[in-house]
Amino acid sequence: MHNSQPRWATRAVQLLAGACVLSVAQAQSVGTTATSATALTDVTLSSPFINIGGSPQNIFVSPVPAGASLANCTITTPTPALATYNPAYLLGPTITVSASATGTTQAVLHTFTCGSVSKTFVVKPPTYPAEIVLSGTELQVGSTTTQNLFVTASPAGTVLPACTISSTPALATVTVDALLGTKVALTPSADAITANATQTVTCGSLSKTFTVKPKVITSPVITVTPTGALTGQTIKGALTVPTSAQDKQGSVFVAVIFNGAVYFLSAEGNWTVYAPGTATPAMFTGPLGTHDFNIVPTPADLSGLIGAQIVIGYGVGVVGLTSAFDNMITNGTYGIGYTIH
Numbered sequence: 001m002h003n004s005q006p007r008w009a010t011r012a013v014q015l016l017a018g019a020c021v022l023s024v025a026q027a028q029s030v031g032t033t034a035t036s037a038t039a040l041t042d043v044t045l046s047s048p049f050i051n052i053g054g055s056p057q058n059i060f061v062s063p064v065p066a067g068a069s070l071a072n073c074t075i076t077t078p079t080p081a082l083a084t085y086n087p088a089y090l091l092g093p094t095i096t097v098s099a100s101a102t103g104t105t106q107a108v109l110h111t112f113t114c115g116s117v118s119k120t121f122v123v124k125p126p127t128y129p130a131e132i133v134l135s136g137t138e139l140q141v142g143s144t145t146t147q148n149l150f151v152t153a154s155p156a157g158t159v160l161p162a163c164t165i166s167s168t169p170a171l172a173t174v175t176v177d178a179l180l181g182t183k184v185a186l187t188p189s190a191d192a193i194t195a196n197a198t199q200t201v202t203c204g205s206l207s208k209t210f211t212v213k214p215k216v217i218t219s220p221v222i223t224v225t226p227t228g229a230l231t232g233q234t235i236k237g238a239l240t241v242p243t244s245a246q247d248k249q250g251s252v253f254v255a256v257i258f259n260g261a262v263y264f265l266s267a268e269g270n271w272t273v274y275a276p277g278t279a280t281p282a283m284f285t286g287p288l289g290t291h292d293f294n295i296v297p298t299p300a301d302l303s304g305l306i307g308a309q310i311v312i313g314y315g316v317g318v319v320g321l322t323s324a325f326d327n328m329i330t331n332g333t334y335g336i337g338y339t340i341h
Contacts, residue, residue: 040068043114045095049122050083052101054159059095059121061085061112073114082108082123097123128161129153132206134184139172139199141190142215149184149210151201161204171199171212184210191215217242218331222312224295224338230306232299237337239312240290245333250316251282251324252291253334258308265295280325288314302340310338 042064047056063070070093075081082101087093095112101123108123135150151174153160163174163182171190177183184201190212197212223238239252254265255274262274266281274280284291295310296302313334317323328334 038065038068040070040114040117041065043070043073043112043117043119045112045119045121047121049107049124050095050097051124051126051159052082052097052104053126054124055157057097058091060091061093061095063114070114073112075110076113076118077111078108081110083110083121085112095121126159127157128204129155129158129206132160132163132201132203132208134201134208134210136210138211138213139184139186139190140213140216141186141193147186149201150180151182151184151203151208161206163201163203165199166202166207167197167199171197172201174201186212216244218244218333219335220312220314220333222335222337224310224312226338226340228299230303230340231301233296233302234294234299235296235310235338236292237295237310237312238290238292239314241288241314241333245288245314245316247287247289248316249286250288250314250327252284252288252293252314253280253312253325253328254283254293254295255311256305256308257311258305269294269297282324285324288316305340308340309336310340311335312337 040063044062044064046058046060046062050056050059061070061073071087073085073087073093075083075085075095080100082098082104083095084098085093085095089096104123104125106125110121110123112119112121131154133152133154135152136146138146139149140146151160151163160182163184165172165174165184169189170187171193172184172186175183175185182203190197193212193214195214198209199212200207200209220242221240225236225238227234227236237254241248241250256263256265256271263271264274264281265271265283267283267285270281272281283293302308311334313328315324315326315328315331315333317325317327
Protein backbone atom coordinates (compact mmCIF):
# COMPACT_ATOMS: atom_id res chain seq x y z
CA MET A 1 0.00 0.00 0.00
CA HIS A 2 1.40 3.48 -0.92
CA ASN A 3 0.24 7.14 -0.54
CA SER A 4 0.16 8.27 -4.18
CA GLN A 5 -2.87 10.59 -5.08
CA PRO A 6 -5.63 9.23 -7.27
CA ARG A 7 -5.38 10.24 -10.93
CA TRP A 8 -8.58 12.39 -10.75
CA ALA A 9 -7.14 14.42 -7.88
CA THR A 10 -3.96 15.14 -9.82
CA ARG A 11 -6.03 16.38 -12.81
CA ALA A 12 -8.10 18.63 -10.56
CA VAL A 13 -4.98 20.29 -9.20
CA GLN A 14 -3.70 20.87 -12.74
CA LEU A 15 -6.98 22.49 -13.83
CA LEU A 16 -7.08 24.73 -10.75
CA ALA A 17 -3.54 25.88 -11.37
CA GLY A 18 -4.37 26.70 -15.01
CA ALA A 19 -7.42 28.73 -14.01
CA CYS A 20 -5.32 30.78 -11.60
CA VAL A 21 -2.75 31.56 -14.29
CA LEU A 22 -5.54 32.62 -16.74
CA SER A 23 -7.16 34.88 -14.13
CA VAL A 24 -3.85 36.60 -13.41
CA ALA A 25 -3.22 37.07 -17.15
CA GLN A 26 -6.70 38.59 -17.68
CA ALA A 27 -6.26 40.91 -14.75
CA GLN A 28 -2.92 42.05 -16.10
CA SER A 29 -4.47 42.57 -19.55
CA VAL A 30 -7.31 44.71 -18.12
CA GLY A 31 -4.87 46.74 -16.12
CA THR A 32 -2.71 47.31 -19.16
CA THR A 33 -5.73 48.47 -21.22
CA ALA A 34 -6.94 50.81 -18.52
CA THR A 35 -3.57 52.45 -18.15
CA SER A 36 -3.04 52.73 -21.93
CA ALA A 37 -6.08 55.10 -22.61
CA THR A 38 -4.96 58.34 -24.31
CA ALA A 39 -4.97 61.18 -21.83
CA LEU A 40 -6.56 64.48 -22.93
CA THR A 41 -4.14 67.42 -22.70
CA ASP A 42 -6.05 70.10 -24.60
CA VAL A 43 -9.03 70.78 -26.91
CA THR A 44 -9.39 73.00 -29.96
CA LEU A 45 -12.58 74.79 -31.02
CA SER A 46 -13.34 75.40 -34.71
CA SER A 47 -14.54 78.94 -33.93
CA PRO A 48 -14.27 81.30 -30.96
CA PHE A 49 -17.93 82.29 -31.39
CA ILE A 50 -21.28 80.94 -32.48
CA ASN A 51 -24.10 82.99 -34.01
CA ILE A 52 -27.77 82.93 -33.08
CA GLY A 53 -29.56 82.43 -36.37
CA GLY A 54 -26.45 83.19 -38.41
CA SER A 55 -23.19 81.52 -39.38
CA PRO A 56 -21.49 79.66 -37.86
CA GLN A 57 -24.20 77.89 -35.87
CA ASN A 58 -21.92 75.05 -34.82
CA ILE A 59 -18.52 74.81 -33.14
CA PHE A 60 -16.66 71.56 -33.71
CA VAL A 61 -14.50 70.26 -30.85
CA SER A 62 -11.26 68.34 -31.48
CA PRO A 63 -9.19 66.55 -28.79
CA VAL A 64 -5.46 66.99 -28.27
CA PRO A 65 -3.94 64.51 -28.83
CA ALA A 66 -6.22 62.98 -31.46
CA GLY A 67 -8.01 59.93 -30.14
CA ALA A 68 -8.46 61.23 -26.61
CA SER A 69 -12.01 61.00 -25.29
CA LEU A 70 -14.33 64.03 -25.21
CA ALA A 71 -17.22 62.12 -23.65
CA ASN A 72 -16.99 63.83 -20.26
CA CYS A 73 -16.86 67.43 -21.51
CA THR A 74 -19.58 69.93 -20.63
CA ILE A 75 -20.54 73.60 -20.84
CA THR A 76 -20.01 74.81 -17.27
CA THR A 77 -20.95 78.50 -17.48
CA PRO A 78 -23.23 80.35 -17.65
CA THR A 79 -26.27 78.66 -16.15
CA PRO A 80 -28.49 78.19 -18.02
CA ALA A 81 -26.24 78.02 -21.08
CA LEU A 82 -27.30 79.34 -24.49
CA ALA A 83 -25.65 76.39 -26.23
CA THR A 84 -25.58 72.60 -25.93
CA TYR A 85 -22.78 70.04 -26.33
CA ASN A 86 -23.27 66.78 -28.22
CA PRO A 87 -20.27 64.42 -28.08
CA ALA A 88 -21.98 61.91 -30.40
CA TYR A 89 -22.99 64.27 -33.25
CA LEU A 90 -22.72 62.74 -36.72
CA LEU A 91 -19.94 65.14 -37.79
CA GLY A 92 -18.08 64.87 -34.51
CA PRO A 93 -18.34 66.42 -31.02
CA THR A 94 -20.25 69.69 -31.53
CA ILE A 95 -21.41 72.77 -29.66
CA THR A 96 -24.72 74.14 -31.02
CA VAL A 97 -26.87 77.17 -30.25
CA SER A 98 -29.88 76.13 -28.16
CA ALA A 99 -33.47 77.26 -28.62
CA SER A 100 -33.25 79.26 -25.38
CA ALA A 101 -30.85 81.68 -27.13
CA THR A 102 -33.67 83.15 -29.24
CA GLY A 103 -34.20 86.79 -28.37
CA THR A 104 -30.73 87.30 -26.87
CA THR A 105 -29.48 90.80 -27.68
CA GLN A 106 -25.99 90.71 -26.15
CA ALA A 107 -22.95 88.47 -26.61
CA VAL A 108 -22.59 85.91 -23.80
CA LEU A 109 -19.27 84.30 -22.82
CA HIS A 110 -19.41 80.52 -22.21
CA THR A 111 -16.93 78.09 -20.69
CA PHE A 112 -16.40 74.61 -22.12
CA THR A 113 -14.68 72.21 -19.71
CA CYS A 114 -13.10 68.79 -20.19
CA GLY A 115 -11.64 67.74 -16.84
CA SER A 116 -8.81 70.16 -16.12
CA VAL A 117 -8.96 71.66 -19.62
CA SER A 118 -11.17 74.72 -20.24
CA LYS A 119 -11.90 76.83 -23.30
CA THR A 120 -14.18 79.83 -23.79
CA PHE A 121 -16.47 80.76 -26.66
CA VAL A 122 -19.04 83.49 -27.24
CA VAL A 123 -22.69 83.12 -28.21
CA LYS A 124 -23.41 86.19 -30.34
CA PRO A 125 -26.80 87.73 -31.15
CA PRO A 126 -27.74 87.93 -34.83
CA THR A 127 -26.37 90.71 -37.03
CA TYR A 128 -29.24 92.08 -39.08
CA PRO A 129 -28.83 93.42 -42.62
CA ALA A 130 -28.63 97.05 -43.65
CA GLU A 131 -31.15 96.35 -46.40
CA ILE A 132 -33.07 93.56 -48.09
CA VAL A 133 -32.83 92.68 -51.76
CA LEU A 134 -35.56 91.22 -54.01
CA SER A 135 -34.68 89.02 -56.95
CA GLY A 136 -37.07 91.00 -59.17
CA THR A 137 -39.55 93.87 -59.22
CA GLU A 138 -42.76 92.15 -60.29
CA LEU A 139 -44.88 89.02 -60.12
CA GLN A 140 -47.08 88.09 -63.08
CA VAL A 141 -50.38 86.32 -62.44
CA GLY A 142 -50.64 83.27 -64.65
CA SER A 143 -46.97 83.27 -65.60
CA THR A 144 -44.89 80.11 -65.38
CA THR A 145 -41.63 82.04 -64.95
CA THR A 146 -42.35 85.11 -62.79
CA GLN A 147 -44.54 83.82 -59.97
CA ASN A 148 -41.79 83.82 -57.30
CA LEU A 149 -39.42 86.40 -55.86
CA PHE A 150 -36.58 85.67 -53.43
CA VAL A 151 -35.52 87.87 -50.51
CA THR A 152 -31.87 88.07 -49.44
CA ALA A 153 -30.02 90.03 -46.77
CA SER A 154 -27.37 92.63 -47.57
CA PRO A 155 -24.54 92.52 -46.70
CA ALA A 156 -24.11 88.76 -47.06
CA GLY A 157 -23.67 86.86 -43.80
CA THR A 158 -26.21 88.94 -41.90
CA VAL A 159 -29.38 87.35 -40.58
CA LEU A 160 -32.64 88.01 -42.41
CA PRO A 161 -35.45 88.76 -39.94
CA ALA A 162 -38.83 87.08 -40.37
CA CYS A 163 -40.57 88.52 -43.45
CA THR A 164 -44.26 89.15 -44.16
CA ILE A 165 -46.42 90.86 -46.79
CA SER A 166 -47.61 94.03 -45.09
CA SER A 167 -50.01 95.19 -47.83
CA THR A 168 -53.79 94.93 -47.52
CA PRO A 169 -55.12 92.93 -49.19
CA ALA A 170 -52.09 90.67 -49.38
CA LEU A 171 -51.75 89.08 -52.82
CA ALA A 172 -48.68 87.04 -51.89
CA THR A 173 -47.20 85.06 -49.02
CA VAL A 174 -43.66 84.64 -47.69
CA THR A 175 -42.27 81.20 -46.89
CA VAL A 176 -38.80 79.91 -46.03
CA ASP A 177 -37.61 77.10 -48.27
CA ALA A 178 -34.78 74.95 -46.89
CA LEU A 179 -33.06 74.92 -50.27
CA LEU A 180 -34.13 78.13 -52.00
CA GLY A 181 -34.32 80.55 -49.06
CA THR A 182 -36.99 83.16 -48.33
CA LYS A 183 -39.58 83.04 -51.12
CA VAL A 184 -42.44 85.38 -52.06
CA ALA A 185 -45.22 83.62 -53.99
CA LEU A 186 -48.63 84.71 -55.25
CA THR A 187 -51.83 83.57 -53.53
CA PRO A 188 -54.98 82.50 -55.41
CA SER A 189 -56.56 85.87 -54.55
CA ALA A 190 -54.20 87.52 -57.04
CA ASP A 191 -56.07 85.84 -59.89
CA ALA A 192 -58.94 88.32 -59.47
CA ILE A 193 -56.98 91.55 -60.03
CA THR A 194 -57.51 93.46 -63.27
CA ALA A 195 -54.87 96.16 -62.81
CA ASN A 196 -51.34 96.39 -61.44
CA ALA A 197 -51.15 96.21 -57.63
CA THR A 198 -48.26 97.31 -55.40
CA GLN A 199 -47.26 94.97 -52.58
CA THR A 200 -44.74 95.45 -49.76
CA VAL A 201 -42.57 92.76 -48.22
CA THR A 202 -41.38 93.70 -44.72
CA CYS A 203 -38.50 92.04 -42.85
CA GLY A 204 -38.10 93.54 -39.39
CA SER A 205 -37.64 97.29 -39.95
CA LEU A 206 -36.75 96.87 -43.63
CA SER A 207 -39.14 96.75 -46.57
CA LYS A 208 -39.26 96.59 -50.35
CA THR A 209 -42.12 97.00 -52.80
CA PHE A 210 -42.93 94.97 -55.88
CA THR A 211 -45.72 94.96 -58.46
CA VAL A 212 -48.28 92.22 -59.01
CA LYS A 213 -49.46 92.30 -62.62
CA PRO A 214 -52.83 90.85 -63.65
CA LYS A 215 -53.13 87.80 -65.82
CA VAL A 216 -52.69 88.53 -69.49
CA ILE A 217 -56.01 87.72 -71.16
CA THR A 218 -55.50 86.41 -74.67
CA SER A 219 -58.93 84.98 -75.42
CA PRO A 220 -61.07 87.06 -77.78
CA VAL A 221 -64.75 87.85 -77.43
CA ILE A 222 -66.54 86.02 -80.25
CA THR A 223 -70.11 86.57 -81.42
CA VAL A 224 -71.92 84.75 -84.23
CA THR A 225 -75.44 85.84 -85.18
CA PRO A 226 -77.62 83.72 -87.53
CA THR A 227 -80.69 85.33 -89.04
CA GLY A 228 -83.64 83.59 -90.72
CA ALA A 229 -84.74 80.01 -91.15
CA LEU A 230 -82.17 77.31 -91.80
CA THR A 231 -83.33 77.06 -95.41
CA GLY A 232 -82.67 80.79 -96.01
CA GLN A 233 -80.18 81.92 -93.41
CA THR A 234 -77.54 84.65 -93.20
CA ILE A 235 -74.76 84.61 -90.60
CA LYS A 236 -72.70 87.49 -89.29
CA GLY A 237 -69.68 87.31 -87.02
CA ALA A 238 -67.77 89.62 -84.71
CA LEU A 239 -64.49 89.38 -82.80
CA THR A 240 -62.94 91.70 -80.24
CA VAL A 241 -59.32 91.09 -79.22
CA PRO A 242 -58.23 91.58 -75.57
CA THR A 243 -56.41 94.71 -74.42
CA SER A 244 -53.06 92.94 -74.69
CA ALA A 245 -53.54 92.59 -78.47
CA GLN A 246 -55.24 95.89 -79.23
CA ASP A 247 -53.69 97.76 -82.21
CA LYS A 248 -51.07 95.07 -82.80
CA GLN A 249 -50.56 93.88 -86.34
CA GLY A 250 -52.25 90.56 -86.94
CA SER A 251 -54.99 88.66 -88.69
CA VAL A 252 -58.54 87.48 -87.99
CA PHE A 253 -59.45 83.98 -89.19
CA VAL A 254 -62.87 82.44 -89.85
CA ALA A 255 -63.18 78.70 -90.45
CA VAL A 256 -65.87 76.07 -90.80
CA ILE A 257 -65.27 72.49 -89.68
CA PHE A 258 -67.51 69.98 -91.42
CA ASN A 259 -67.20 66.25 -92.15
CA GLY A 260 -63.58 66.20 -91.03
CA ALA A 261 -62.46 69.03 -93.32
CA VAL A 262 -61.59 72.63 -92.45
CA TYR A 263 -62.48 75.54 -94.72
CA PHE A 264 -61.12 79.10 -94.25
CA LEU A 265 -62.90 82.27 -95.41
CA SER A 266 -60.82 84.92 -97.19
CA ALA A 267 -61.34 88.67 -97.13
CA GLU A 268 -62.82 88.37 -100.61
CA GLY A 269 -65.49 85.97 -99.40
CA ASN A 270 -64.01 82.80 -100.85
CA TRP A 271 -63.80 79.46 -98.97
CA THR A 272 -60.56 77.46 -99.21
CA VAL A 273 -59.82 74.00 -97.84
CA TYR A 274 -57.07 74.17 -95.24
CA ALA A 275 -53.75 72.82 -96.54
CA PRO A 276 -50.92 72.49 -94.01
CA GLY A 277 -47.72 74.20 -95.10
CA THR A 278 -49.44 76.90 -97.16
CA ALA A 279 -50.53 80.40 -96.22
CA THR A 280 -53.95 80.27 -94.56
CA PRO A 281 -56.50 82.79 -95.88
CA ALA A 282 -57.51 85.47 -93.36
CA MET A 283 -60.75 87.42 -93.09
CA PHE A 284 -58.82 90.52 -92.03
CA THR A 285 -55.17 91.59 -91.77
CA GLY A 286 -54.02 94.80 -90.09
CA PRO A 287 -54.21 96.50 -86.67
CA LEU A 288 -56.30 94.32 -84.37
CA GLY A 289 -59.35 95.60 -82.48
CA THR A 290 -63.07 94.94 -82.91
CA HIS A 291 -64.04 93.36 -86.21
CA ASP A 292 -67.47 92.70 -87.78
CA PHE A 293 -67.87 90.58 -90.90
CA ASN A 294 -70.28 88.53 -92.97
CA ILE A 295 -69.85 84.78 -92.90
CA VAL A 296 -72.93 83.97 -95.00
CA PRO A 297 -73.81 87.40 -96.48
CA THR A 298 -76.97 86.41 -98.39
CA PRO A 299 -79.77 83.99 -97.45
CA ALA A 300 -78.70 80.40 -98.17
CA ASP A 301 -80.07 76.94 -97.52
CA LEU A 302 -77.78 75.54 -94.78
CA SER A 303 -79.83 72.43 -94.04
CA GLY A 304 -77.11 70.28 -95.62
CA LEU A 305 -74.53 71.72 -93.19
CA ILE A 306 -76.21 70.77 -89.90
CA GLY A 307 -73.48 70.13 -87.33
CA ALA A 308 -70.92 72.34 -89.05
CA GLN A 309 -68.92 74.41 -86.54
CA ILE A 310 -67.95 78.01 -87.18
CA VAL A 311 -64.59 78.82 -85.57
CA ILE A 312 -63.24 82.37 -85.24
CA GLY A 313 -59.88 83.51 -83.90
CA TYR A 314 -57.00 85.93 -84.22
CA GLY A 315 -53.21 85.81 -84.30
CA VAL A 316 -50.54 88.43 -83.82
CA GLY A 317 -47.87 88.57 -86.51
CA VAL A 318 -46.28 90.86 -89.05
CA VAL A 319 -44.45 88.35 -91.23
CA GLY A 320 -47.28 87.36 -93.54
CA LEU A 321 -50.43 85.42 -92.83
CA THR A 322 -48.71 82.19 -91.82
CA SER A 323 -47.03 83.91 -88.90
CA ALA A 324 -50.34 85.17 -87.51
CA PHE A 325 -51.94 81.78 -88.01
CA ASP A 326 -49.14 80.00 -86.15
CA ASN A 327 -49.45 82.55 -83.32
CA MET A 328 -53.19 81.82 -83.07
CA ILE A 329 -52.67 78.04 -82.95
CA THR A 330 -49.82 78.30 -80.42
CA ASN A 331 -51.70 80.57 -78.02
CA GLY A 332 -55.17 79.10 -78.49
CA THR A 333 -56.72 82.47 -79.33
CA TYR A 334 -59.73 80.99 -81.15
CA GLY A 335 -63.03 79.41 -80.28
CA ILE A 336 -66.22 77.86 -81.65
CA GLY A 337 -68.71 80.65 -82.20
CA TYR A 338 -71.66 78.71 -83.55
CA THR A 339 -72.81 75.26 -84.61
CA ILE A 340 -75.30 75.14 -87.46
CA HIS A 341 -78.51 73.45 -86.33
